[in-house]
Each structure stands twice: as structure tokens, then as C-alpha cells.
Amino acid sequence: MVSKTASARILVVDDDARERLALTTMVSGFGYSVESAEDGEEALQKLGSNSVDAIVTDLMMPRIDGFALLRQLLERGDLTPAIVLTGFGSIDKAISIVHDLGAFWFLEKPAQAAALSTLLERAIRYKNLMKETERLQRQLSQHGVLGDLVGTSPAIRHVFSMIQQVAPSSAPVLITGESGTGKERVAAAIHRLSSRSTGPFVAVNCAALPENLIESELFGHERGAFTGALGRRAGCFEHAHQGTLFLDEIADMPCAMQAKLLRVLEDSRVRRLGGKVEIAVDVRVLAATNKSMQEALEKKLLREDLYYRLNVFHIELPPLRHRKEDMPALIQSLIRDLNEKHECRVADVHAEVFARLMSHAWPGNIRELRNVLERAVIVAREGTIMPAHLPPAFHIPPEQAIPPPGFEERHAVTFEAGMPLREIEKAYIQLTLKQTKNNKRRAAELLGMSVRTLHSRLAELAATSNEPQMQAHGT
DSSP, X not given: OOOTTTTOEEEEEOSOHHHHHHHHHHHHHTTOEEEEESSHHHHHHHHHHOOOSEEEEESOOSSSOHHXXXXXXXXXXXXOOEEEEESSOOHHHHHHHHHHSOOSEEEESSOOHHHHHHHHHHHHHHHHHHHHHHHHHHHHHHHSEXXXXXXXXXXXXXXXXXXXHXXXXXXXXXXXXSTTSOHHHHXXXXXXXXXXXXXXXXXXEGGGSOTTTXXXXXXXXXXXXXXXXXXXXXXXXXXXTTEEXXXXXXXXXXXXXXXXXXXXXHHOEEOOBTOSSOEEOOEEEEEEESSOHHHHHHTTSSOHXXXXXXXXXXXXXXXXXXXXXXXXXXXXXXXXXXXXXXXXXXXXXXXXXXXXXXXXXXXXXXXXXXXXXXXXXXXXXXXXXXXXXXXXXXXXXXXXXXXXXXXXXXXXXXXXXXXXXXXXXXXXXXXXXXXXXTOHHHHHHHHTSOHHHHHHHHHXXXXXXXXXXXXXXXX
């Protein structure tokens, strides 16, 4: 049977030619591409020119042995998981190799095919997770992006930090925040950064399920369990086995159903509706709600015992109005996605459009922003989004479009395709400061941020552009 990770490359290291050949043949039989080396020195040479997904190595070898090989890999930051084979059978040595030298795991010789196959699959999943985590970390540090989440504001960076802390664990997470703030995207990011990333991600909106069908949807049903149950059906827990189940709007789940959910979370077993046997499931549960937790508990919308079971780790998402400094990055990211979805070629937004988007309160948060931009992208099709492309609610009648006193045409700014986000942000902040005659408090109000944040952004923008600080003093 060919492994799911058949494209993976394995390096086998052993000084005994017969054992090396036997191991190479065994690993090839799992469906992997195999390289071999007769000792640690040759292994390091091959690793220097090619990367592999896992290493299977003996310990006792001439020149560079297994201990020295692992030590050198550890020192140069090579995170390739290594499975160590040894004939000594010492648990103390096993602990030392795994803990001190960073080996992935330990097997006694001769290696059993089933055990080695299982360890290799796990090691490769671990390597892929490390690569994905490194990619997302790089993306986050360079562009303020974590998966589908975008922003550089302190509020969203705090969310990024919590996601990175909790993702590697198996702990339940409760995600709260207003509608449209991106709770499902946070859940998806946690899944992608977890060891379950190769497993399924199943999302269920508890508020959208009829009360008489929610048990069947979650736990499945047997044929004849109720009228219309014409066949056996697996539920969401079974579909999410070895992956992640995201329960959105958990406070809208009927309380009787919450009690059954709590039991499944505690026992990791489900019983289909109408069934007689329990089925073991390995599922990480993430839950979300847009309701105030205090209000949900006081009104008995959410059981306290279920709340404490889910609230092992809590992530609160800020509303868009509290992170207006992320608007340039969000707009650019959304336009890019919408261009791909609708096969459009919109490059940027007009300065007046940007001003209107920045001044809007966004009660529907990022979902509302996406809907507004989606309409504008479809209407514009290409080039620049103009005020006329916005929904009617964003249109300003001509008689109200007279510039305020002191606001001259020369204060207008335009954004070109490919213009760095920091330049767009700098231009808009400068425009707002001119409009308010350098009144920092009024400018901060218009920009949707605190005066302290405005001063901080001015200093950061000045530092990145190697210019004197931009009007950092004033009212």
C-alpha cells in the first residue's frame, strides 16, 4: 500500500551494507523516495545539497556516528525529524537521544515495519507542519498576514500571538467577537498551524440548524431513526475525525443538545441517533459566539459546564472600528481575492473612496467591508474603484460634497497600483492632518484610532521612510 505521503524523501543512514539495503528496501516499500548514506559524514554531505523529509539513522557508525550527526543538525538549526535505530535497548539512552539531541523518536533494532511506517508518517506530518508554521511566521512578520487574517494593529497582532500559542496544543478554544469579525478564519488558522492540519476542518453553524435536526447533523443517525432517515449517515464529529470541528454560534444551540455535546467532549465518543453502539472520535473542538459571555450565561443560553469545558483558551476578536489602521491592508487583500473570484482587474481605490471607507463605522465589520468592496469590484471591473462604484449608502449628494473650509484640491491624494501600503497610509494620515489643521485629537477621531496610536504610527512611518518625524507634535 502506497503511503499518503508518497512524494516524501527519506534518508537512511547505516554503516552495515546489508542492514542499509534492508532498511532502504523496507522504506521504499512504504512508497517513499529513499536516499542512503553509510555514515554521518556522508549523510551531512547529502543533506547539504538536498533536503529530505525524515531521517532514519543508526547510532554506532565510523567517522561521524549517529550522536554527532544529530548534534550537528541541531546546532545548524536543521529541524528534519530523525528516527534513531539502536541495538542497545536502553530507555535512558532513548530519553537522551529524543530530548537532548532532538531526535523525533527511538526504535530498537531490528526495526519492525509497522512501527517504522507509523513513525515515518508522523515524522513527515511534523516536518510539513514546521514548514507551514515557518511560512506563516515569515508571512506574518513581513506583511502582517496569518492565513486569511490581515493586519498590523496591536489588537490583531495580539490575536495572532494567541493563535500561535494555542495552535500546537489540543486544547479547546472559545472565539468571541461581533458578527463579521472573522471568527471562522481564526478557527481555520488554528487548524492550519496545528498537528491536525492534514486532517479535515469541519465548520457547523449551530444557529442555522433546525432544532429537530441538530443532533443528527452533529452525531449522525441510523436508518429508520426518524421519519425520512432512509439510510445511515455519519455526523460532523465522525467527518472531523483526526481533524478539527468548528462550532459557530454555540450559544444558539438548544440547552438539551449542549448537555449531549458536553458528554461527547468529555468521553470522545458519539452515538448516532437511533444507534446502539458508541463510536470513538479524535476531534479537536473550537467554538465561537457573537454574544456576550456574561449575558449568555446569565440568560441560560449557554450552560456553565459547557462554557468551562470550551473556554480552556479564549480569543476575543476586536471589531473593525477598533482597528482602522488595518484598513489599507484589508482593502488590498480583499480586492485581490475578489479580483480572482470575479475575474476582474481592479488595481486600487480612489482617495475619496478610501476616505469614505475609513470614516464608516462598519457595524457589520469585515463581512460588511467585503460586501461593499465586492459590489464595487463587480461594477468597476478594472482600474480604480470610484465613488460611483460604491453602494448607494456611501454616495454623497452633490450639495453635500462641498469641501470643508480650508480643505483645498491640492490636499487630495491618489493611489497607484503597486503602491506600498505604508505609503498609502502615510498619504492618508497627512491628508487628514491637513484637513484638521494638524489637530491630532480631531485627526485621530476621523481615522478611528487613539491619539497615542496616531503618534505611534507617525513615528513608525517616519522611521521606515527615513524622513523627519511627520508632524509628530501638535494639539
